[in-house]
Amino acid sequence: MRRIFVVGLVVVLGVLVGCGSEGDDGPGSAADAIAAGNVALCQDGTYSDNTDFADTCNSHDEVERWLAPYGRCVDDTVIKLSTDARCGDGGFDELLAADYEPEPGADDVAACQDGTFSDNTDFADTCNSHGGVERWLATWGECGDGTLVRMSGDASCDGHDGFGGLKAEDFEPSASDGDVARCDDGTFSDNTDFVATCSSHGGVDGWLSTYGECGDGHVIRLSPSASCDDHDGFLKLLPEDYEPPPPTTAAPTTTAPPPTTAPPTTAAPPPPPPTLAPEPPGGGGCDPNYSGCVPIAEDVDCAGGRGNGPAYVSGPVTIIGSDIYDLDGEPPNGIGCENG
Numbered sequence: 123m124r125r126i127f128v129v130g131l132v133v134v135l136g137v138l139v140g141c142g143s144e145g146d147d148g149p150g151s152a153a154d155a156i157a158a159g160n161v162a163l164c165q166d167g168t169y170s171d172n173t174d175f176a177d178t179c180n181s182h183d184e185v186e187r188w189l190a191p192y193g194r195c196v197d198d199t200v201i202k203l204s205t206d207a208r209c210g211d212g213g214f215d216e217l218l219a220a221d222y223e224p225e226p227g228a229d230d231v232a233a234c235q236d237g238t239f240s241d242n243t244d245f246a247d248t249c250n251s252h253g254g255v256e257r258w259l260a261t262w263g264e265c266g267d268g269t270l271v272r273m274s275g276d277a278s279c280d281g282h283d284g285f286g287g288l289k290a291e292d293f294e295p296s297a298s299d300g301d302v303a304r305c306d307d308g309t310f311s312d313n314t315d316f317v318a319t320c321s322s323h324g325g326v327d328g329w330l331s332t333y334g335e336c337g338d339g340h341v342i343r344l345s346p347s348a349s350c351d352d353h354d355g356f357l358k359l360l361p362e363d364y365e366p367p368p369p370t371t372a373a374p375t376t377t378a379p380p381p382t383t384a385p386p387t388t389a390a391p392p393p394p395p396p397t398l399a400p401e402p403p404g405g406g407g408c409d410p411n412y413s414g415c416v417p418i419a420e421d422v423d424c425a426g427g428r429g430n431g432p433a434y435v436s437g438p439v440t441i442i443g444s445d446i447y448d449l450d451g452e453p454p455n456g457i458g459c460e461n462g
Contacts, residue, residue, distance in 0.1 A: 152189055156217055161203065162188050173214035175207045190217040192224065192238070200224050201252070202236035208251060226259055231273065231288060233257050243285035245277045260288035262295065262308075270295055272307040278322075297330060302344065302359060304328045314356040316348045331359040333366065341366055411443030412458065422447040424459035435459060 152163070160169035165183030172178045179185045188203035195201060196212035203217075223237075230239040235253030242248045249255045258273035265271060266283025279285045294308075301310040306324030313319045320326045329344040336342060337354025350356040408415035409422075416422055416435045423429020425436045437459020441450055449458025 156189050160189060161193065161214075161217060162186070173209070175203065176205050178205065190220050190222070192218045192222050194218055200238050202238055204236065206251070206253070207236075231259055231263070231285075233259065243279070245273070246275050248275070260291050260293070262289040262293050263287065264289055270309045272309065272323075302330055302334070302356075304330065314350070316344065317346045319346070331362050331364075333360040333364050334358065335360055409446070411441065411446055412439045412449070413442050414439035416447065416449070416458075422449070424449060424461070426461070427459075437461070 155163070155169040158169075159171045161173060161175075162170045162178050163186045164170055164179035165186045167186075168179075168182050169189075170179045170182065170185075172180075185205070191202060193201050193203055193207070194215045194217075195209035196215045197210065199209065200218070201207040201209065209215075224239055226233070226239040227241060229241040231243060231245075232240045232248045232255045234240055234249035235256045238249075238252050239259075240249045240252060240255075242250075255275070261273060263271050263273050263277065263279075264286045265279035266286045268286075269279070269282040270289075271277040271279060273288075295310060297304070297310045298312070300312040302314060302316075303311050303319045303326045305311055305320035306327045309320075309323050310330075311320045311323065311326075313321075326346070332344060334342050334344055334348070334350075335357045336350035337357045340350070340353040341360070342348045342350060344359075407418050409418050414435075414437070416439055417433045419431075419433035421429070421431065422433040422435055423431055425434040435449070435458075437449070437457075439449060439458045441456050441458055445454070445458065447458075450456065451458075451460060
């Protein structure tokens with residue numbers, strides 16, 4: 123009976139010895155296995171300390187289970203244990219407690235599919251070794267120069283002084299002075315090379331006004347084809363209710379005939395100055411209504427005319443009062459007896 127017991131004990135010890143790890147660690151509890159540096163229980167009941175996780179337990183029927191959900195790399199990166207996990211050049215440091223739950227660090231930007239967090243701001247590669255991005259830790263981020271980015275794998279702060287940090291979760295972008303358009307990703311753009319406005323933000327969702335004014339006063343309708351290049355650059359947006367004046371229709375122009383040259387007109391020579399009538403013989407006196415001596419008589423006619431006197435005067439004479447003798451002709455011009 124004692125011999126049987128001894129043989130059985132030897133067999134059990136042999137089995138236990140055969141259940142050691144891939145290294146030289148002996149069998150025992152998971153805690154003992156962890157203390158010995160192991161990271162996984164293999165399908166064949168052994169433990170493995172191989173931290174090239176793609177090959178852990180590869181000669182022991184693969185991994186039965188990992189001895190903790192998470193581990194820490196030498197560079198403090200937290201990884202979720204799996205055959206896809208890796209620690210990079212620094213290598214693996216230790217398993218974390220079984221109840222460990224990752225928390226985002228101050229510089230982390232995303233929660234990864236494996237439950238870890240990433241601070242990789244080359245956003246196309248964020249969480250690329252952790253199953254991809256499960257969610258971004260904020261909707262918006264800000265580049266070093268103040269440019270806003272909507273967090274996604276397409277976001278980039280290249281050319282904008284690098285990534286500056288996440289914005290508050292309730293942050294909503296608003297237009298700033300100088301902005302001309304709202305972009306498809308929710309940001310705003312001040313790019314007045316209108317063909318490229320919002321080009322790195324999904325394109326233009328809407329222009330902030332219908333019309334804008336160039337530096338020389340020229341008005342443009344906002345669109346990708348608009349340009350102020352030949353008008354002293356873009357100056358400002360015009361009020362949303364601005365309406366350009368209606369076009370004016372010019373009256374049809376007609377060609378005037380060439381001017382005609384009128385024949386020169388010759389002005390009539392002025393009448394000769396009146397000569398004073400000679401004093402009539404006999405000294406009867408001169409009528410004061412006339413300049414040039416017109417005799418005072420019952421009637422006076424022009425000499426050589428058809429009047430019948432009885433008195434006559436040789437003209438011309440100037441009427442300076444009343445033409446009591448009707449010496450002025452027709453039409454009257456203030457000169458009497460013009461013809462002598």
